[in-house]
Structure formats: structure tokens, C-alpha cells
């Protein structure tokens with residue numbers, strides 16, 4: 001019997017697990033995927049929004065602003081890359097200028113500090129490659145960039161180090177309910193009982209709610225597609241450039257990433273399939289056209305990757321389109337988080353605190369553990385160290401002197417550390433999110449065989465067993481010799 005089961009180890013579930021690990025509770029964090037952060041958390045724009053977008057008075061507005069304010073502390077404690085570089089909403093015509101005023105007024109109502117409207121001249125000084133048609137921009141100095149994988153992994157590792165049990169590859173197929181009482185979850189391995197069950201399942205929250213007997217909430221997957229550009233493109237883009245927003249999205253933006261690439265996207269298109277992460281020619285054309293409006297000189301020869309993410313667009317709780325975070329009426333022992341679309345990443349640290357408050361108000365006894373440690377250290381990132389730091393690290397472990405991924409300067413030492421971390425990287429994608437291996441210009445083309453060799457050695461499995469993201473995604477099918485021998 002657990003005190004709390006959390007379904008979903010995305011950034012939201014992982015930060016909730018971490019927040020609850022401060023107390024004397026027996027907690028289980030479950031995910032059907034083979035690493036944490038394999039859902040929407042791995043495919044988004046990675047912006048820490050300032051908070052001028054959401055409708056005043058909504059949970060989205062409140063938790064966006066509160067979440068943004070927590071980023072310095074949370075990323076400091078968890079050793080996660082975060083930069084409060086400021087963001088801009090650019091007006092490309094005089095007709096759009098009143099929209100900037102509107103956003104500023106909304107932001108002020110939401111409590112966003114420091115918003116100002118800058119002239120076109122000032123914007124060209126700050127972002128010389130911006131469209132010459134620019135008429136002005138809203139500047140939000142509190143907006144920023146984060147490593148979303150790093151935040152999720154950091155939170156989940158910190159939770160595990162503080163005693164939370166993590167089970168990956170565990171699908172929750174149903175919720176145990178008897179009368180009003182929710183008693184835990186059903187998995188292929190059997191029922192697991194808990195006093196409290198928390199649904200933090202992203203796109204699948206509505207289906208789990210239905211399984212708990214709660215109908216009426218519907219999640220529509222809303223696809224957003226992206227281009228990733230090589231780091232050389234960052235000479236043209238210094239910060240985060242939004243166009244003026246549309247009713248369903250913040251628009252197609254051009255932004256630097258926390259690790260120095262440039263990201264173009266996302267568009268927004270409703271789809272039926274919650275697993276459909278394919279990019280489409282039409283979607284990518286739309287993204288490119290949108291991005292070129294902001295920075296006309298972008299060069300498509302610098303594209304190194306495309307990807308898509310799915311927003312969990314919810315039908316809303318009391319307010320349509322708002323986050324739904326509540327203990328549903330007529331149930332005991334269930335807390336639901338649904339419709340956590342953008343700015344869910346930004347809001348996630350505040351969502352975790354909000355959930356703790358809801359549980360406390362509902363009577364969960366929260367007694368602080370004296371040994372709770374909010375700090376977690378990421379594995380060393382060789383490429384970011386000074387020469388003296390590199391030498392010291394190599395003296396300690398010579399494997400840090402062997403560069404495996406040449407584009408991102410990732411060493412064998414980092415790969416080994418990721419394979420033996422508090423949540424070991426057991427798939428290539430898990431390793432990629434922890435070390436940046438294979439994320440550069442060659443996208444792993446040069447280093448994949450050597451990476452698989454090291455993973456196989458460290459994890460004690462055959463290279464044939466290694467996968468991209470779990471069962472069903474193998475890299476290697478059989479030994480070449482077997483093909484030659486006609487043993488196919």
C-alpha cells in the first residue's frame with residue numbers, strides 16, 4: 001500500500017513526486033515509457049514563458065507566473081540549464097501594434113514584472129536579422145530558456161534519491177474504484193493500491209479519468225512541428241522571437257535554444273492519434289513560412305533535424321481551455337491534472353506546489369522528513385568545463401579524456417556516468433537527453449556504433465538488445481555474418 005501513486009513521469013509528475021518526497025510518504029511514480037520525460041515533455045519549445053498570454057484569473061495565468069518565478073531556485077537546486085534571457089513578441093505591421101499594448105495590459109493584470117514595448121530601432125539593435133518590416137516588440141525580461149529534459153530528469157532523480165520508487169515500462173490500464181473511493185491503479189502486473197492516486201498522464205489523462213468514472217473531459221492532441229538548426233544559425237538569433245499570437249497558439253517562433261541551436265516552430269494542427277509524432281511536408285512548409293516572416297535570412301541548409309510534439313489541449317474544467325487540476329467532486333483519493341498544455345512546462349514547479357497544497361487541504365498528513373535533500377547534481381558536461389576543470393576530471397577518470405560525440409564534445413566518461421545514474425539511461429534516447437550525444441550536426445551518424453558499444457558494455461546487455469526508446473525500436477537486427485551466411 002502506497003500513500004501516493006503518480007501516473008506519468010513527465011515534467012509535471014516528476015516535479016510532483018519531488019515536491020512530495022519532502023514528506024514522510026511512500027510514493028510510487030509510474031510511467032508506461034522506458035525513460036522519464038518521453039511524452040510531451042521531450043518535444044516542446046522549451047521556453048519559460050513570462051505569463052502575459054493566459055487569460056487573467058485562470059489557473060494557467062496564476063501558475064504560469066508563479067512557476068516562472070520558481071525557475072531560478074528549482075534549476076539551481078537540480079543543476080539544470082536555465083537562462084532568463086528575456087522574450088519578445090514582434091509586431092510586423094502597424095495594425096499589430098495595439099496587440100502588443102493588449103498583451104502588456106494582460107501581463108500586468110497577471111502580475112508579470114518588467115514588461116515594456118520597444119521601438120523597431122531598438123529591436124534591430126538587439127536582433128539585427130529581424131524582418132525590416134518590424135514596427136516594435138513587447139519585451140518580457142523574465143522570460144527564458146530551459147533544458148526541459150534536464151528539468152524532468154533532474155526532478156525525477158531527486159525524487160528517487162529522496163526515496164520515491166520509480167517504475168518505468170509500466171502501463172496503467174485502469175483506476176481502482178469502489179463507490180466514491182479510488183484505491184489505486186491496475187497494471188498488467190496486477191493492481192497496486194494507494195491512499196491517493198494522481199493522474200499526471202498528459203495526453204492520456206482523459207482516458208484515465210473515464211476509467212475512474214469521470215466523463216466529460218476530452219483531450220485533443222494538437223500537433224506542433226519544428227525545425228532544429230545547426231549552432232551556426234545562432235549568429236542570427238540571439239533570443240526568443242514570437243510573432244503576435246493567434247487564438248489557438250502563440251504562433252510560429254524563432255528562438256535560440258539553451259544549448260545554442262536555433263528552433264523554428266511550432267505550427268498547430270489538431271490530430272486524432274495521441275501517438276502521431278510524424279512531421280508532415282505541409283506542416284513544415286507552414287513552419288518555415290512563419291519563421292521566415294520573423295527572420296527572412298534563415299538558411300534551410302542549416303536544418304539538422306525536424307520533430308513534432310503534441311499539446312494535450314483539454315476541453316477545460318470550470319473554465320474552458322484552462323488547466324484542470326482538482327480533486328473531482330464525488331471521489332475520494334483521486335487528484336487529476338488534465339489539459340496541461342502550454343505553458344505547462346513553465347508552470348510545472350508551481351503546479352507541484354499547488355498539488356501539495358490541495359492534498360494537504362484534503363487531509364493528507366504531510367510530515368517533513370529531516371533527511372530531505374533538494375539538491376541533485378547533473379553529470380559533468382565536459383564541453384562546458386574550463387581547461388583546468390577538464391584536466392582535473394581526466395586525472396580522476398581518464399574516460400573523460402576520450403571524446404565520443406565530436407559535434408557536441410561528449411566523452412566516454414559522461415556516457416558511462418549516464419548509464420549508472422540514479423535513473424540509468426537504458427535507451428539511446430535516454431542517453432541523448434542526459435548527455436547531448438548525437439544531438440549535433442551529424443545527428444549520431446559518426447558516433448552511434450561506438451556509443452552502442454559503450455552502452456552494451458556498461459549495461460551488460462548485447463548490442464542487439466539496445467533500442468532507441470524501448471521495446472520495438474531496435475537499432476541492430478542481427479549480426480552481419482548471419483546475413484552473409486544466408487541465415488536471415
Ligand SMILES: Cc1cc2nc3c(=O)[nH]c(=O)nc-3n(C[C@H](O)[C@H](O)[C@H](O)COP(=O)(O)OP(=O)(O)OC[C@H]3O[C@@H](n4cnc5c(N)ncnc54)[C@H](O)[C@@H]3O)c2cc1C
Pocket residue numbers: 007008009010011012013030031032033036037038039040041042043044045046047048049170171172173200201202203204205208222223224225266309310311312340341342343344345346347
Ligand atoms: C508543440 C508544443 C510546444 C510547447 N511549448 C511550451 C513552451 O515553450 N513552454 C511551456 O511552458 N510549455 C510548452 N508546452 C507545453 C509543455 O510541453 C507541457 O505542458 C508539459 O510538457 C506537460 O508535461 P506533463 O508531465 O503533463 O505531460 P507529459 O510529458 O506528456 O507526461 C505524461 C506522462 O504520462 C505517461 N502516461 C500516459 N498515460 C499513461 C498510462 N496509462 N500509464 C502510465 N504512464 C502513462 C506518458 O508516457 C508520459 O510520460 C508545449 C507543448 C507542445 C506540444
